[in-house]
Amino acid sequence: MENSKLKPTESELEILQVIWEFGSSTVRFINDRLNQNKKVGYTTTLKLMQIMTEKGILSRNTESRTHIYSSLITQDEAQQQMLDKLLKSVFGGSAKNLVIQALGNHKSTKTELEEIKKLIQELEGGEK
Amino acid sequence: MENSKLKPTESELEILQVIWEFGSSTVRFINDRLNQNKKVGYTTTLKLMQIMTEKGILSRNTESRTHIYSSLITQDEAQQQMLDKLLKSVFGGSAKNLVIQALGNHKSTKTELEEIKKLIQELEGGEK
């Protein structure tokens, strides 16, 4: 309920992704990771992470000289929030359309499809 | 293949949504629509639509004094593109996770769920 309004920017999401995948990290580690995809200066990443800390997206442990940053928002929260936004802004609020696009255009394994089917069964059971 | 790189901003999406829903429109019409949700000046909307035209997101018919704007990108294209981005940036590329979140947290009718199940059947049939 606290951070319900937080919407990470593009660059901030890239940083969050690293933390979500590898856990709390240093600026160095994250910057190295980012540089596997595109060139970005160390102080750029540092600055971004400092800003994110001010915004309440990250927290940091400053005990040692090299600070260690953690995410204050879970991947789940971010997923939920951004999905909501996309749903409203581009899919006219229809989850069905979104799901159909997602399934239709991105290969999913048979196992994955089975899992989704199972979920649908449960949902159908739960609703009247 | 032309506009594959176009990523509409927040405000631009709001304008596109109106055009997608009602078809080619004037600035006046779109601005009135937008003002049903939030206050926004006429010239603000005008300016945005002019910029969108420069970017190649909209085209316009200037025969009469009151210009008529059309979208150069379809809702489908926008959906596909933004879904891709969301998938990569927040869902680690897993369409399954995205679908599960979408279905789990947004009420869908039984009919909708059936349609999705049908789609999955087709997909399973098509794949080996």
Add this chain to the structure above:
DNA sequence: ATTTGTTTACGAAACTATTCGTAGATAAAC
């Protein structure tokens, strides 16, 4: 014809996001 209203064009202000250079502190290497 004059006033009033509507439209486009233009420019610039306000705000946000992104980038990085420089300086100073601390640690590591020698």
Add this chain to the structure above:
DNA sequence: GTTTATCTACGAATAGTTTCGTAAACAAAT
């Protein structure tokens, strides 16, 4: 202990987005 490398802090430049005021052209109303 001096040099070298690494780190944070800070400020500022750049770029992108959003906002709107003003002016000029034109149309409608009177």
